[in-house]
Structure formats: C-alpha cells, structure tokens
Amino acid sequence: xxxxxxxxxxxxxxxxxxxxxxxxxxxxxxxxxxxxxxxxxxxxxxxxxxxxxxxxxxxxxxxxxxxxxxxxxxxxxxxxxxxxxxxxxxxxxxxxxxxxxxxxxxxxxxxxxxxxxxxxxxxxxxxxxxxxxxxxxxxxxxxxxxxxxxxxxxxxxxxxxxxxxxxxxxxxxxxxxxxxxxxxxxxxxxxxxxxxxxxxxxxxxxxxxxxxxxxxxxxxxxxxxxxxxxxxxxxxxxxxxxxxxxxxxxxxxxxxxxxxxxxxxxxxxxxxxxxxxxxxxxxxxxxxxxxxxxxxxxxxxxxxxxxxxxxxxxxxxxxxxxxxxxxxxxxxxxxxxxxxxxxxxxxxxxxxxxxxxxxxxxxxxxxxxxxxxxxxxxxxxxxxxxxxxxxxxxxxxxxxxxxxxxxxxxxxxxxxxxxxxxxxxxxxxxxxxxxxxxxxxxxxxxxxxxxxxxxxxxxxxxxxxxxxxxxxxxxxxxxxxxxxxxxxxxxxxxxxxxxxxxxxxxxxxxxxxxxxxxxxxxxxxxxxxxxxxxxxxxxxxxxxxxxxxxxxxxxxxxxxxxxxxxxxxxxxxxxxxxxxxxxxxxxxxxxxxxxxxxxxxxxxxxxxxxxxxxxxxxxxxxxxxxxxxxxxxxxxxxxxxxxxxxxxxxxxxxxxxxxxxxxxxxxxxxxxxxxxxxxxxxxxxxxxxxxxxxxxxxxxxxxxxxxxxxxxxxxxxxxxxxxxxxxxxxxxxxxxxxxxxxxxxxxxxxxxxxxxxxxxxx
Numbered sequence: 001x002x003x004x005x006x007x008x009x010x011x012x013x014x015x016x017x018x019x020x021x022x023x024x025x026x027x028x029x030x031x032x033x034x035x036x037x038x039x040x041x042x043x044x045x046x047x048x049x050x051x052x053x054x055x056x057x058x059x060x061x062x063x064x065x066x067x068x069x070x071x072x073x074x075x076x077x078x079x080x081x082x083x084x085x086x087x088x089x090x091x092x093x094x095x096x097x098x099x100x101x102x103x104x105x106x107x108x109x110x111x112x113x114x115x116x117x118x119x120x121x122x123x124x125x126x127x128x129x130x131x132x133x134x135x136x137x138x139x140x141x142x143x144x145x146x147x148x149x150x151x152x153x154x155x156x157x158x159x160x161x162x163x164x165x166x167x168x169x170x171x172x173x174x175x176x177x178x179x180x181x182x183x184x185x186x187x188x189x190x191x192x193x194x195x196x197x198x199x200x201x202x203x204x205x206x207x208x209x210x211x212x213x214x215x216x217x218x219x220x221x222x223x224x225x226x227x228x229x230x231x232x233x234x235x236x237x238x239x240x241x242x243x244x245x246x247x248x249x250x251x252x253x254x255x256x257x258x259x260x261x262x263x264x265x266x267x268x269x270x271x272x273x274x275x276x277x278x279x280x281x282x283x284x285x286x287x288x289x290x291x292x293x294x295x296x297x298x299x300x301x302x303x304x305x306x307x308x309x310x311x312x313x314x315x316x317x318x319x320x321x322x323x324x325x326x327x328x329x330x331x332x333x334x335x336x337x338x339x340x341x342x343x344x345x346x347x348x349x350x351x352x353x354x355x356x357x358x359x360x361x362x363x364x365x366x367x368x369x370x371x372x373x374x375x376x377x378x379x380x381x382x383x384x385x386x387x388x389x390x391x392x393x394x395x396x397x398x399x400x401x402x403x404x405x406x407x408x409x410x411x412x413x414x415x416x417x418x419x420x421x422x423x424x425x426x427x428x429x430x431x432x433x434x435x436x437x438x439x440x441x442x443x444x445x446x447x448x449x450x451x452x453x454x455x456x457x458x459x460x461x462x463x464x465x466x467x468x469x470x471x472x473x474x475x476x477x478x479x480x481x482x483x484x485x486x487x488x489x490x491x492x493x494x495x496x497x498x499x500x501x502x503x504x505x506x507x508x509x510x511x512x513x514x515x516x517x518x519x520x521x522x523x524x525x526x527x528x529x530x531x532x533x534x535x536x537x538x539x540x541x542x543x544x545x546x547x548x549x550x551x552x553x554x555x556x557x558x559x560x561x562x563x564x565x566x567x568x569x570x571x572x573x574x575x576x577x578x579x580x581x582x583x584x585x586x587x588x589x590x591x592x593x594x595x596x597x598x599x600x601x602x603x604x605x606x607x608x609x610x611x612x613x614x615x616x617x618x619x620x621x622x623x624x625x626x627x628x629x630x631x632x633x634x635x636x637x638x639x640x641x642x643x644x645x646x647x648x649x650x651x652x653x654x655x656x657x658x659x660x661x662x663x664x665x666x667x668x669x670x671x672x673x674x675x676x677x678x679x680x681x682x683x684x685x686x687x688x689x690x691x692x693x694x695x696x697x698x699x700x701x702x703x704x705x706x707x708x709x710x711x712x713x714x715x716x717x718x719x720x721x722x723x724x725x726x727x728x729x730x731x732x733x734x735x736x737x738x739x740x741x742x743x744x745x746x747x748x749x750x751x752x753x754x755x756x757x758x759x760x761x762x
Contacts, residue, residue, distance in 0.1 A: 009649035012494045013508070014487075023245045026217050030203040030275040035064055037263060037276035038125035040115040040132055041285065042107035045143075045357040045677020046150065047136030049105060054115055056131040062124030065270055066132075067116040067262060069104035077265055078231045079104060081256060083322035086162040086331040086353065094162030094353065097153040099321040101231065101258035107136065108152055108320035109359050110679055111285030116262045118274050141357040141677035145294055145315050152320055152355040161318050161353035164331035166338070167410055172348035175309030179300035183383040187375050190748050191292035191317065191671040192664075193284050194364050195689060196488075198247025200287060201277030202260055204267035213240045214264045217247070219254040220486045220526020221518045223324075231261045232268070239264075243516030249488035250661070251363035252288055254528040255324035259286075284682040289671055290364025292317035293330050295375045299383050307398050310344050312375060314351040319360035326362045327353055333368025335411045336460035340376045341420050341615060342398040347410045357677040363528065365661055366719040369459045370726050377455040377727030381734060385743075391731075392428070395456055396421060406708075413460060415613050416708045423641050423703045424456060427617035430701050431637035439621070439635075449624040450634070451736025455727030458615040461716040462529025465608035468522065469539040471500075471547055472601040473588035479506050481540070482514045482603075484524020485532040490718060491650045492532060499537050499646055503544045504584045505571035530614070530716030533646060538710050539606035550599045551587045558590070612707040614715035616640035618659075618728035624736045629755025631667055631736075633729065637699045640720060643706045644713035651717045652700045658721020659698055664690040666729040670748040688750075737761075 017023060054066045073079055079100040085093040103114045115132060119125035140150040147158040176182055202216035212234070218224060221241040229236045246253065259276060267274045278286065293316035300309040316330035331351045338349050384391035399420040400407050407415045428434075436452050443450035470482035481500055485492060497511040514520055525531065548568045556563035559575050567574045572581040582590070591599045621635035638655060645651050668688035672680040681687040706713030730747060737745040737754070741761035 008647065010494060010498050010647050011649065012491045013497060014491065014493045025198055025245050025247055026201045026203065026215060027277055029215065029244055031205060031273040034203055034273035034275040035118045035120060035270070036122040036125050037266060037274050038117045038122060038129055039113040039259065040117060040129040042103060042110060042112045042114055044107060044136050044138055045110045045141040046152070047107055047138040049103065049107065049134065050137050051133060051135040052114065053133040057117060057128040060124070060128040060131055062120040063117060063128045064120070065118040065266055066128070067102065067266060068114070069100055069102040072102060072262070072265065075265065075269065076233045077101065077261065078233065081231070081258065082227055082324065084325050084328045085322070086164050086327035088163050089165035094322070094327045095156045095160070096322040097156055101261040109357050110677055111359055112320070113258060113262070113286070116266060118266050118270065141675065143356055143358060143673055143675055143677055145317055145354055147352070147354060152357055156355055159355040161322065161355055162327055162331060164351040165349065166335045167348040168346065169348045171346050172309045172311050175346045176298055176300045176311065179308055180303040181301040181305070181387055182298060183379065183386050184296065184298045185379060185382050186294065186296045187378050188294045188746050189291045189371050189374060190665065191361070192290045192364065192669045193671050193687065194250045194252035194287060194290060196248030196250060196252060199278040199280065199283045200253065200257065200259070202263055203273055203275035204264040205273035206267060206271050207240065211238050211240060212264055212268055213242070214260060215242045215244065216260055217253060218243050218486065219246070219249045219488055219528055220524060221516055222524055223526060224256055224260060225518045227256045228261055228264055232265060241518045243486055246486070246488035250365045251367055251528060252290070253488060254526065255288055255362050280684065281682045284687065285679060286359060288323050288360045288362035289319070290361065291371060291665070292361045293371060297375050297379050299379050301383070301387065305387055305389060305394060305397055307342055307344050308346060310339060310347040312338070312349050316351065316353050317356050317358065317361050318353045319356060319358045321360055323360035323362040325367070326360055329363060329368045330371060333462065334372045336413055337369050337372050337458050338411045339409055340373055341400060341418070341456050341458050343400045343404070345410055358673050365658060365722045366459070367462065367529065369719065370662070370723045373455065373457045373723050374726040374730065377457070378730055381453070381731040385738070391454060392424070396424065414610065415458070416610060417705045418613070418615060418641070419705050420456065420615065423615065423639055424617050426701060426703045427619055427637060427639035430639055430699055431619040431635070433619070436621070443623050449626055449736040449739050451622050451624070451732040451734070453620045453728045453730065453732030453735055455618045455724050455731060456615070457618065457720065457724035457727065458613050459530070459720050459723045460613060461531055461534065461611045463531035463535070464525040465535060465611070466605065467525055467535045467539045468603060468605050469536065469543040470601065470603040471543050475592050477510065477585055477589065479511050480514050481511060482521050483536050484521060484526070485536050486516050486527045488527065490532070490654065495533050495647055495650060496536060496540070500540060500544070503541065503570055506584055510585065530718040530720070532718070534612060534710055534714045534716050535608060537646065537712060538608055539604060541711065542606040543602055543604040546602045546604050547584070550602065551584065554591060554596060554599055555582070555587060608710050610709040612643065612709045612715040614640065614642050614717060614720045616720065616724060618724035620725070620728040620732040622729065622732040622736055624754060626740055626758050629751035629753070629758065631733065631749055631751070631754060633663055633667065633694065633696055636696050638724065639701045639703055640717070641703055641705050641715065642717050643704050643715040645702065645704070646714065654717050655700055655721040656698050658719060659725040660690050660695055662722045662725030663695065663729055666726060666733065666747050667749050670750060
C-alpha cells in the first residue's frame with residue numbers, strides 16, 4: 001500500500017480558501033458589465049401555446065434581447081437535445097421525442113422555459129418578463145405513474161418511453177411457481193430534489209478570437225462542449241467550456257440543460273457577455289429530479305430459505321422529456337446491482353419508463369444503484385418477517401460465498417472480490433447489536449417505538465474507465481497536474497495533489513490541479529458514478545512512470561551512466577557512482593536549464609481493466625413517537641469495504657454526506673406534484689432538508705478487501721453512503737412500525753405519514 005498512497009487522513013487543501021471566502025464560483029467570476037438573463041417559465045403543466053407576444057418585453061427599459069423558440073429556430077439552433085435511449089425488450093430503442101431548448105408549440109411541465117430575457121440588470125429582466133403575453137389551451141396533465149392517460153407527446157403511445165427486460169423471464173416465473181415460499185411487495189421510491197448548495201448557473205461570452213466561451217456550474221466540460229456546439233451548428237473548436245469551483249452537484253449537474261444552449265446563443269446574438277443564475281425555487285422547478293419510481297418485487301425461496309428466484313417490475317417517472325441519462329437510470333444502471341450481494345442466478349427485471357407532465361428525472365447520487373439496493377434490502381427484511389427468521393441470518397445464508405469470486409452476476413457484471421460475512425460480522429460488533437434489546441426496552445419504557453434496520457449494499461462504479469493525465473513542470477518550480485474529472489465538493493484537489501506528492505516526493509504545496517477547461521485539457525470523462533479518484537489516480541501512476549523514465553534517460557546522459565542503473569524511490573533519484581540524490585524538481589530545473597522542454601510536459605492515457613464494487617453493511621436505529629409520528633434517527637453504524645483507501649478522512653466525509661442524503665429522502669424530503677402538475681414543494685417552506693440536529697453521530701469503520709480491478713486496490717466511495725443508507729433506514733422504520741401493527745411501512749416517513757400509518761393500523 002505504501003507505493004500507492006500513504007492512506008493518511010490528510011486535511012483538505014481547498015478548504016482554506018473556501019473558509020476564507022476565496023472560492024471562485026460562477027457568480028464570483030462573471031465578467032464585469034455582463035448582462036443578466038432571466039427565464040420566463042410555464043405556469044401550467046400541459047397545454048398548447050395559443051399566444052406568445054414578447055414585443056412589450058423587448059421594448060422595456062434596459063432590455064437587450066428576448067428569445068423564444070421561433071428566434072432560436074430562425075437562428076439555426078437545433079431544436080432537439082440529446083438523450084440516452086434505453087433498449088426495449090423487442091430490440092428497438094426507447095422513444096425519445098424532440099426536446100427543444102425553449103418550449104415550442106406546447107408546454108409540458110410547470111417551469112419549462114418559454115422565453116429568455118436579457119437586460120442590463122436582473123430586476124429589469126424580471127420586470128420585462130411580466131410584460132410577456134402568453135395564453136394556453138390547457139390539456140389534462142399526466143402525473144400518475146402508469147401507462148396511459150393524457151399523452152405528453154402525441155407520438156408516444158400510452159406515454160411509454162421504454163420497456164426494458166433483463167434476465168430469464170420464463171425460468172424466473174417457473175422458479176416462483178415451484179418455490180416453497182414466495183414474498184411479494186410493492187415498494188415506492190419517492191421523487192426528490194438534489195438541492196446543491198450552489199444552484200445551476202453560468203455565463204457566456206464571445207472571446208477576442210471570435211470563439212464562444214461558456215462557464216458553467218457542472219460536473220464536466222466535454223459533454224456540454226459537444227452538445228452545445230452541435231445545438232448551435234458550430235465546430236467544437238469554436239467553443240470553450242470551463243467550470244470554476246462548484247458548490248455541489250450530486251449527479252444533477254452531470255447532465256446538459258437547455259439553459260446553457262440558450263445562454264450561449266444569447267451571448268453570440270448580442271456579441272456581449274450574458275450571465276444567468278437560478279434561484280432556489282427556479283432550481284426546484286427546473287433541475288432534474290431524482291428517484292421517482294415504484295417497484296413490485298418477488299423473492300422465491302426453497303424450504304431451506306435459499307433464494308431460488310428474484311423478479312422486479314418497475315415503473316419509473318421520466319418527467320416530460322428524455323433527459324440526458326434519464327432512460328438509463330432505472331433500466332441499465334438499476335440492473336448493474338440487480339441481485340446485490342446474493343447468490344441469485346435466476347432473475348427477471350422489467351423496467352418501464354413513463355413520460356409525465358413533470359420536470360425531468362435523471363441521475364441523483366447513486367443513479368439506479370440506490371434504487372435497486374433499496375428494493376432488494378427491503379425485500380430481504382420483508383421476507384425475514386414472513387418466514388419468521390432472523391434478517392441477518394437470512395442474508396448470511398444467501399450471500400455469495402467468498403470462494404466463488406470472481407463471480408458473474410445474472411446481469412453480466414463480474415464482482416472481482418468480496419467477503420460479505422466478514423464485513424457483516426464487523427458491522428454487528430461496531431453497532432453493538434447485542435445491546436439492542438436493552439435499548440429497545442428503554443425506548444418502550446418512554447412510550448417510544450425503537451427499530452433497527454440493516455442493509456447490505458454493493459455498488460458498481462460507472463462512467464468511462466479511461467482517463468488522461470498531464471504532468472507539467474513550470475520554470476517557477478511548480479508542477480501542474482491536468483485532470484479530466486471535475487470536483488464539485490469532494491476534495492479532488494487534495495486527493496490528486498497528495499497522491500502525486502506520494503509518488504514523486506514533490507511537496508504538495510508545489511502542486512496545482514488543473515481541471516474544468518476544454519482549452520487546456522483535450523478530453524476527459526468528468527465526474528459521476530464514483531469514478532473520479534480511481535480512474536484519475538490510475539492514469540496519474542502511468543504519467544509518473546513516464547516522467548521517471550524520461551528523467552532517468554536525461555540524468556544518464558548528464559552523468560554518463562546507463563539509464564537502467566538509475567533508480568527512483570518515490571522521493572529522489574539515485575545515480576551509481578555519485579552521491580547526488582536529486583529530487584524530481586531538481587531534475588526538472590536542470591531540464592529547464594538545458595532547454596529539454598520535451599521532458600517537462602508529459603501526457604498519458606490509461607484504462608482500467610474492470611470496474612470495482614464497493615460494498616458494506618449499514619445499521620440504523622430509529623425511535624418513533626407513536627403519538628406524534630416524529631422520528632429520531634438515534635444510532636448509525638456503517639462498515640464499508642472500499643478496498644485500499646487513499647485518504648480515509650475524505651472517504652469518511654463522503655460516506656457521511658451520502659448517509660445524510662439517504663436519511664433526508666426517507667425521513668423528510670418529498671417533492672410533491674399535484675394532479676394538475678403544480679409543484680407544491682418548490683421552496684424550503686415546503687421541502688424539508690436534513691440539518692445537523694437531525695443526524696446522530698455516524699460510526700464509520702472499514703473492513704477492506706482490495707480490488708483486483710486496479711493496481712491500487714481501490715473501490716470508489718462517492719455514492720456508497722446513499723446506496724446503503726436508504727435500505728437501512730427504511731428497514732429500521734419498518735421494524736419500529738411493525739410493533740404498532742403497521743405491516744407495510746413505505747417512504748416517505750414524514751411525521752404526518754407515520755402518524756397516519758399508525759392511526760390506520762389501530
């Protein structure tokens with residue numbers, strides 16, 4: 001492990017400037033004198049636009065430009081955005097109707113952008129929006145999660161976007177029919193907002209060389225670069241995309257949005273910089289939401305309680321359009337961990353996506369894997385109840401045995417390593433499972449219901465396994481590391497700089513991370529799917545090796561020795577017959593002096609041979625007041641297998657954040673849309689977010705089984721906290737409410753709903 005990072009709890013380098021208020025976010029870097037943009041959005045969920053008159057707005061004081069769909073089309077802007085199409089069972093692709101950057105002819109959700117106003121001030125743009133005359137021929141809204149109903153798109157029958165199937169349906173049905181025990185449950189997974197601390201925003205401008213530049217708050221610059229260039233009908237080299245500091249993304253900022261196309265075109269049309277930043281309610285109306293699905297699942301068991309088959313049938317809400325990754329989330333990505341950590345080789349997954357008159361649903365921390373594990377782990381607990389067995393023992397009986405790795409799952413994934421029993425035993429010890437009954441009795445004495453919940457998750461790392469890295473030595477004695485990922489709060493600057501320092505001996509304060517600039521970095525995979533540190537550090541090792549090889553050859557020429565006789569010990573070079581021990585910076589300085597620029601900037605590409613699969617056990621304890629429905633998350637323990645960790649401090653922080661987001665969804669967050677498509681939760685007055693007082697101390701331990709899928713033995717950690725926490729808290733709530741006679745407890749577990757469930761049971 002020494003060679004691949006010291007596994008030190010190294011504090012974050014970037015936090016110093018953030019805490020001093022020196023972060024550089026979109027609103028901090030917009031050009032002086034940039035005009036302000038404001039989007040005029042639909043107040044209705046579904047309707048034909050019968051009138052749209054923007055002339056008074058165009059004539060308003062301070063207004064520089066007003067754009068509608070007609071203006072975009074007249075300027076040659078492509079009136080359809082790209083989105084993944086899931087494969088249907090019959091071999092065709094999912095339905096993806098056109099998605100215009102501004103509403104064209106119809107509006108399909110409350111908050112859909114209809115016009116863009118650019119003015120000298122934000123107030124002037126907002127005032128002008130009130131002068132826009134718009135009228136609709138309203139159509140009944142489609143908001144329920146079932147095929148059929150009012151058509152969101154005339155050419156999509158029954159609003160069915162895709163009908164995805166994986167596994168062996170016939171064998172699964174036969175196994176269920178012949179099973180000794182069968183358990184079936186319907187499990188909802190509610191719609192939530194990502195609610196990043198910094199909303200979406202950006203600015204666009206025309207550069208001195210005539211090219212366009214978009215700066216945006218996102219999770220990667222190359223996807224937007226390609227899509228915006230295509231939308232505007234320009235070559236990609238005519239557009240520069242940059243991303244400064246980003247205040248949170250959680251997957252929601254990984255996709256392309258119509259606002260960035262419109263914003264960039266507005267700057268082109270005006271020949272002047274234009275800025276836009278969403279406010280919180282605007283974000284809740286227009287940011288891609290997460291989750292929003294309902295699954296009916298069936299587990300079949302033999303007489304010895306071994307799983308013989310697993311069937312899941314999912315209906316997922318896509319919103320009004322096919323967002324960038326929307327069709328992939330509950331189909332392909334759900335499938336990645338369909339059978340979790342259990343030895344199940346007979347399974348069937350049917351996922352159907354439904355278009356509704358709501359904002360789009362796309363990736364949110366975990367993207368399909370939390371949804372799959374939530375269903376499976378809720379099912380394991382439900383099965384334990386129905387079978388009258390211990391939920392922990394049922395899992396142990398069905399775990400993939402340690403001697404079966406590498407293990408190919410029914411969905412085609414190959415788990416490289418795992419020792420689930422060992423991890424679960426450590427979790428039981430750390431959670432003081434033996435002391436639970438005493439805590440439950442104490443809660444009962446106080447009139448409270450205590451529940452304990454376990455979830456054992458596994459997660460599949462997503463995104464491209466390939467990445468580039470460039471190491472450049474400057475003549476000021478500094479080192480630039482160019483990366484293709486994009487930090488949005490995870491601490492990448494710290495991880496990458498410290499990792500490079502560990503491999504080279506270069507002081508960490510001499511290293512600068514360069515990210516988020518399509519001009520300075522030729523390509524990159526961006527951040528998402530817990531890929532960043534594993535993929536980027538892997539290629540950094542290759543780049544370091546290339547630098548070492550080049551420097552050895554250079555030193556050999558200077559000292560008159562053979563290059564293969566020179567060694568490098570991750571700190572200094574050692575030259576036979578010499579007492580000189582130059583550092584990498586010493587050699588770089590000499591190379592500068594000798595004009596050997598070819599040695600001073602090295603770019604390498606590397607591809608991981610396979611994915612890694614982080615896994616672990618989450619144990620939650622809740623206490624419910626049956627008289628009020630109020631729930632307290634009282635204890636939380638997680639034992640993870642992340643393989644070898646580069647920086648345990650940052651890993652623990654990522655896990656804590658993921659747990660909080662899972663807890664938020666289960667206990668308080670709930671994005672509500674009424675039957676008319678009106679959003680009832682588009683402010684913090686109506687949408688509850690978890691605060692520090694809502695969370696207990698979270699106990700974090702690791703039981704590593706190093707991955708064989710990368711030379712460092714790492715497993716990604718960015719989304720794991722959410723993947724595990726949802727099932728653990730859901731099972732804890734079900735356990736507590738079972739004592740009150742509630743035998744089908746489902747999210748969201750808000751006080752009012754918990755109180756109502758208890759009343760109904762009574």
